[in-house]
Amino acid sequence: MIRRAGGRHVRDMSEPLIISQDTALLSQVQSSAAAAGLSVAVGGDAAEVRRAWIAAPLVLVGVDRAGLVAGLGLPEREGVHIIGTDADAVLAWSVPLDAPGLVLPRQAGFLASLLDEAHRPGSSSGQVLRLCGSSGGLGTSTLALGLAVRAARRGLRVAAVEMDPVGGGLDVMAGAEREPGWRWGDLGAARGHVDDLTGHLPSVLGVDILAASRVAPQAAAAPVAVRPPDAGLLDPEPPGDESAAPPEATAAVLASLRRSHDLVLIDQGRVPPGHDEAVLVVGAEVRSVLAAQVALGRGLATTRAIMRTGPGRRLPADLVAESLGVRVVGVFPQDGRLPGALEAGDPPGRARGRTSSSLDRLLDRLVGDPDGRGRGRTGPLGRTARWFGQLPLGPSPRRGLGRP
Numbered sequence: 001m002i003r004r005a006g007g008r009h010v011r012d013m014s015e016p017l018i019i020s021q022d023t024a025l026l027s028q029v030q031s032s033a034a035a036a037g038l039s040v041a042v043g044g045d046a047a048e049v050r051r052a053w054i055a056a057p058l059v060l061v062g063v064d065r066a067g068l069v070a071g072l073g074l075p076e077r078e079g080v081h082i083i084g085t086d087a088d089a090v091l092a093w094s095v096p097l098d099a100p101g102l103v104l105p106r107q108a109g110f111l112a113s114l115l116d117e118a119h120r121p122g123s124s125s126g127q128v129l130r131l132c133g134s135s136g137g138l139g140t141s142t143l144a145l146g147l148a149v150r151a152a153r154r155g156l157r158v159a160a161v162e163m164d165p166v167g168g169g170l171d172v173m174a175g176a177e178r179e180p181g182w183r184w185g186d187l188g189a190a191r192g193h194v195d196d197l198t199g200h201l202p203s204v205l206g207v208d209i210l211a212a213s214r215v216a217p218q219a220a221a222a223p224v225a226v227r228p229p230d231a232g233l234l235d236p237e238p239p240g241d242e243s244a245a246p247p248e249a250t251a252a253v254l255a256s257l258r259r260s261h262d263l264v265l266i267d268q269g270r271v272p273p274g275h276d277e278a279v280l281v282v283g284a285e286v287r288s289v290l291a292a293q294v295a296l297g298r299g300l301a302t303t304r305a306i307m308r309t310g311p312g313r314r315l316p317a318d319l320v321a322e323s324l325g326v327r328v329v330g331v332f333p334q335d336g337r338l339p340g341a342l343e344a345g346d347p348p349g350r351a352r353g354r355t356s357s358s359l360d361r362l363l364d365r366l367v368g369d370p371d372g373r374g375r376g377r378t379g380p381l382g383r384t385a386r387w388f389g390q391l392p393l394g395p396s397p398r399r400g401l402g403r404p
Helices: 023-035 046-052 064-073 086-092 108-118 140-152 247-260 287-295 318-325 339-343 354-366 370-374
Strands: 017-019 041-043 059-062 080-084 099-105 127-133 158-162 207-210 263-267 278-283 304-309 329-332
Touching: 017 023, 023 080, 041 046, 041 278, 059 064, 080 086, 086 099, 086 318, 108 247, 108 329, 127 140, 127 354, 140 158, 140 207, 140 263, 140 354, 158 247, 207 247, 207 304, 207 339, 247 263, 278 287, 278 318, 287 318, 304 318, 329 354
Parallel strands: 017 041, 017 059, 059 080, 080 099, 127 263, 127 278, 158 207, 158 263, 278 304, 304 329
Antiparallel strands: none
């Protein structure tokens, strides 16, 4: 365990790095690390920051040293987070540094998950695709499950995750509502490191499904969730909806799925910092495009969109792309046979046909094109998303439809 405390400087950068001279902030981070049996390195001056910047698996920038970091002209890298105890101060630096922000101790659960992942190099290798509908009725859940089924047909280890607390159940859509296995209600107390969930979730056609609960959450935590001693960490407030998972549980479970699966498809909901940006699902109609402009103006982080077409949805893809300032990677057309199949519990993508062909083309462009995530606006720290805890920040200019 290497720390700057006691006059020792940063040397071994296999440890996460915290850049701060605020003793109260350092104490909170080190308490979180100690509770999980982990360690962190501390750097406070420019020389230490330059030396450790690239090699550290995770960098936590205290608001007291954010100005120093911003002025050093450091190379772009991932895994940088702004931390502080004052929400306004974190917000003030999260936007100009274009990095996620964590307010402590309120978001100590996120911090524990970040530290745990940083101490497991190469473990979070799976790709995450979060599908976010610009409006209702676009079939975002259908699209997420269909992509998962087609990816499993290619031999990938795939998980489909329902993040919408009132989504109605991905397991129902897959015909697995009676299958044994955990739902979000069983994992609501998960914290820190969560073991491999394979075999504990309902599985259909090779897809592990984590669906919203339709019953009250269990009082006990799932046995695979290892929760460290309190050590000053604050428990989250209970979610407002019984089928929604607390943010700390979401972070821990998604980190586990990412370690054990090649691809994680997420149906809506907010994703904790550190996971991939969203792919916007938008209808080829004026109302849906305008709703997407609102979401993007509020800071939804995305550079890619999937367009839904069908009766009443006939806008050309180039106009939709220009209006939103994103790249339309493909089209998911309406299939009149899908509603009946879903009602019978027959998942999309099971058999050959028009829908499966469309899903395959989308999968090629989404999974086979990792560069797509990097074609957006970047800031000093090289991120396209502006996240403050879970909340995206900062409007972006849009043009085209609905603009003067």
